[in-house]
Amino acid sequence: MQGPDGIDGLSAGKIWQPPSKTQKFVDRTFRRLCIIFAAFTVVLIALLVVEIGLKAIPAFSEYGLRFLVGTTWDQNKHVYGILPEIWGTLYTSLLALFFGTLFGVAAAIFLSEGYMSEAIFRILKVFGVQFHPFWGKLPERCELLLKNLIELLAAVPSVVYGLWGLFVVIPLIRPACNWLHDQFGGFPLFSTDLSGPGILPAVFVLAIMILPTITAIARDALVSVPPKLRMAAYGLGATRWETILGVLLPTASRGIFGGIVLAFGRALGETMALAMLVGNANRLTVSLFSPANTLAALLANTFPEASVREIPVLMYAALVLLAITLVVNMFGALVLERAAAKAEAK
């Protein structure tokens, strides 16, 4: 650890020294390690695609594209098709996305427009303590608590939602669903009765699971709308909701849209809640109360007991799911990146 001596006469008890060879070596190694680890993330995605793709090749060469439009799944006759699963995946995800977006964006508006703070401020004002150092912080704290509570919705494991849906939600909504079927059975959405697991309970739970994603991203987008736009709208005499609908939502629309796309990707890939609630029936249906199946649920239910013949077929199904979710997720990430770049440019 000897530095060059005699440059300024401080050779004894030096307080400075250039990096020693060891330090330089450690530095270079560490930098390389960081780059290798970082590159591994990119490699990992390629690895995932290649691994699943390679294992699917036997099934792909045997069934080809017929696999995508076939409607039967018969282990004994070795006839496989996943059209009902593709349909079930898209149908449940889109329905869940509709309700998730509705409630998710509403919650984002509630959280970003300071409704909660305002309400608590008014209550505090009644007691005249709204500026007291202790109570004065209450509005912000409550708003933070609410935000964290909504985030906790996403923290509950999906298998627990599945359990809850199976033993609480299904018995609860069954009478209402069967009443709807009896009254409006001619309507395609209600054309079967709910005898147990089915699309509606699955959609219900799925919507709850994607809501926090939409709320978090939409809230970020709404908060990052430049304050001058909001003030200008209020200054022109717009009411609160004229401001929200006419200025804030259009300005934040890119960010919100990106969040919705990401939530869609999550809904497509969600497995356990659907495996437990959707009914695992190979059926092509629009009825909300009929059992159906999704790609992820098919994998979860069939894989553990799959025969050697069946595994390439399931890998093929996994590849289809991978392709759909990768495309949706990449699109979502791109939209959000563009939205962020545009917000920065302002």
Add this chain to the structure above:
Amino acid sequence: MTDQEDVPKSAQQDEVNKLHLEELQAARDPFQGIDFAELEHSIYRPRTFFSVLLSLVVTLMTLAALVPLFAVLIMLIWKGGQKLSLALFTQLPPAPLEQGGGFGNAIVGTLIMVGLATAISIPLGVLTGVYLAQARADSKLASMVRFSAKVLTGFPSILAGVFAYGAIVLATGGYSAIAGAIALSILMLPTIILTSESAIAMVPAKMKEASIGLGATGTQTAWMVLLPTAMPGILTGVMLAVARAAGETAPLLFTALFSNYWLNSGGNVNLMQPTASLAVLIYNFSGMPFKNQVELAWAAALILVVLVLITNLIGQSFSRQQVQQ
């Protein structure tokens, strides 16, 4: 109207000038012809009514969104709490129609697999975060890595299981805790990368520059300045990732499978055998037609949710520390 002082009182004003002035006065009074009563804030006006109504709707919808959270928690405490006892932690899962039993092996299995997954994903994730935070803004690799991490956050958990099945289970010839841990680490990685990156990027530039100015190498700066300062943020990310991994079922279904026995046989722990986990236990037992098993599933769900929520809250408390800095 009250502008008479402003008007030049010259007696020789001609007709044209007078007309001009009247026009000017009209222009100066911006409130001419406006009915002030109509501008008053009133709930009976459609636009105000609409605004208040929508505010109410949004409030109700937000509260409705929180109902499931509390409904789930209440059901868990009610149904799972009844079954809670010490035996749950020390006994093995019961056979069908057998009474009692517990899931001690599933708790141990979950802890071991999540621990292993954390041990794999922390070095990978944090060092990638260091790289991303230090990389130049125009670096191609950095933006590719960042994009990959974002895409991985939405990666379906079941596909991580399919991957681990193909890459580990088929290669090693059997279901194992290792395969489960690798599947879980794929899901933890992106969270750790992205939170570490943002935590490190939030370290004030002057601290980093001071370190470099003192002659520290890039590595010394990273280890002695950046990582210690960003630690609360990194720990938040790790905790969130751990909480997510602990609750994941799909990647374990056909990598770790399930087991009715303890991991250690004859004193030594074998990680290359099928391993039980709380999440898979809930899934398996919820589908069984036996009352005892369903009750055990509820109790396991209660314990799993408590574990996950505590991990989450610890993570959030770390993030509060960072805000205070």
